[in-house]
Amino acid sequence: xxxxxxxxxxxxxxxxxxxxxxxxxxxxxxxxxxxxxxxxxxxxxxxxxxxxxxxxxxxxxxxxxxxxxxxxxxxxxxxxxxxxxxxxxxxxxxxxxxxxxxxxxxxxxxxxxxxxxxxxxxxxxxxxxxxxxxxxxxxxxxxxxxxxxxxxxxxxxxxxxxxxxxxxxxxxxxxxxxxxxxxxxxxxxxxxxxxxxxxxxxxxxxxxxxxxxxxxxxxxxxxxxxxxxxxxxxxxxxxxxxxxxxxxxxxxxxxxxxxxxxxxxxxxxxxxxxxxxx
Amino acid sequence: xxxxxxxxxxxxxxxxxxxxxxxxxxxxxxxxxxxxxxxxxxxxxxxxxxxxxxxxxxxxxxxxxxxxxxxxxxxxxxxxxxxxxxxxxxxxxxxxxxxxxxxxxxxxxxxxxxxxxxxxx
Numbered sequence: 001x002x003x004x005x006x007x008x009x010x011x012x013x014x015x016x017x018x019x020x021x022x023x024x025x026x027x028x029x030x031x032x033x034x035x036x037x038x039x040x041x042x043x044x045x046x047x048x049x050x051x052x053x054x055x056x057x058x059x060x061x062x063x064x065x066x067x068x069x070x071x072x073x074x075x076x077x078x079x080x081x082x083x084x085x086x087x088x089x090x091x092x093x094x095x096x097x098x099x100x101x102x103x104x105x106x107x108x109x110x111x112x113x114x115x116x117x118x119x120x121x122x123x124x125x126x127x128x129x130x131x132x133x134x135x136x137x138x139x140x141x142x143x144x145x146x147x148x149x150x151x152x153x154x155x156x157x158x159x160x161x162x163x164x165x166x167x168x169x170x171x172x173x174x175x176x177x178x179x180x181x182x183x184x185x186x187x188x189x190x191x192x193x194x195x196x197x198x199x200x201x202x203x204x205x206x207x208x209x210x211x212x213x214x215x216x217x218x219x220x221x222x223x224x225x226x227x228x229x230x231x232x233x234x235x236x237x238x239x240x241x242x243x244x245x246x247x248x249x250x251x252x253x254x255x256x257x258x259x260x261x262x263x264x265x266x267x268x269x270x271x272x273x274x275x276x277x278x
Numbered sequence: 279x280x281x282x283x284x285x286x287x288x289x290x291x292x293x294x295x296x297x298x299x300x301x302x303x304x305x306x307x308x309x310x311x312x313x314x315x316x317x318x319x320x321x322x323x324x325x326x327x328x329x330x331x332x333x334x335x336x337x338x339x340x341x342x343x344x345x346x347x348x349x350x351x352x353x354x355x356x357x358x359x360x361x362x363x364x365x366x367x368x369x370x371x372x373x374x375x376x377x378x379x380x381x382x383x384x385x386x387x388x389x390x391x392x393x394x395x396x397x398x399x
Contacts, residue, residue, distance in 0.1 A: 172366060173363075183382055210374050211366050211369045215362065
């Protein structure tokens with residue numbers, strides 16, 4: 001820092017100290033924030049400047065708090081940062097009265113500092129928002145992947161919504177864990193609610209089926225709509241020896257047959273008569 | 279070097295892997311097993327990997343090799359108790375263990391072998 005800049009800076013610090021009351025009053029008027037908040041902030045800023053102006057941790061902490069509380073009250077981040085920028089306007093009136101070249105030069109330096117702090121409130125706001133979005137995405141992930149028991153030894157995973165790698169991973173882990181917990185030997189993955197199947201989604205599904213098979217359970221994929229069947233064939237995706245059924249009911253019937261359950265209507269007409277050889 | 283014990287239950291051999299397998303142990307196990315299958319004229323082999331938490335391609339190949347070897351000696355191999363994480367790892371490694379039968383637990387593995395033998399006496 002050159003000698004000139006140093007002098008200018010000291011001049012501003014002096015002005016900030018001596019005109020505290022006036023600046024604070026003006027600042028409160030401009031920003032519509034509570035005087036307590038601004039006084040705390042102002043004093044923290046003064047303290048930071050006294051100790052060399054490098055350690056702004058206190059100021060930042062207060063700003064983060066301010067930004068959060070104002071966000072809760074429904075203020076936009078622009079309004080919050082504008083409140084911080086208001087300090088420049090309040091100080092400028094004092095500088096104008098002073099009129100010295102040092103004070104004006106120092107004002108430039110000070111205004112840069114305030115800009116940084118104002119932007120910091122914006123960043124805090126954005127970070128808080130991002131965290132909320134991440135949390136929600138996680139909750140959505142958990143909500144959207146239930147594993148339901150259809151019958152003794154038969155579980156189903158009704159998939160709703162777009163499948164991506166992260167989601168398939170969660171589904172796969174949950175399905176496999178359920179197989180361990182319940183000892184189910186048959187699983188049905190129902191994709192009725194999946195809007196589109198491309199090669200990647202198919203790949204994910206195949207992985208889930210093979211993993212279940214490795215653990216000793218049989219997997220059936222159901223709910224393949226006509227358009228999706230068309231797409232799968234057009235894309236040239238091979239499902240190999242994996243059993244696929246058009247509807248969940250067909251898949252359940254298949255699983256029941258495989259586990260040797262016989263279903264009959266009240267009149268005694270048997271629907272599923274034969275146990276297939278494994 | 280730790281050796282994996284081979285247990286006999288009727289005409290089924292049961293191997294329960296409860297240690298971190300080294301390459302040497304795996305090779306010894308394969309030899310021991312081949313001898314045991316012949317000695318007891320076993321019809322089925324069950325490999326229990328409930329306690330195995332980490333697999334690599336070597337273990338994956340071991341399972342396939344044991345299965346192929348047992349099949350040569352007319353014994354069916356069933357891998358039981360695979361953990362979800364292990365299954366996912368094997369799939370990601372591209373090892374689908376074709377030709378190896380699997381079951382959720384030892385009980386179901388024994389039932390599966392009984393069923394298979396019932397079908398082809």
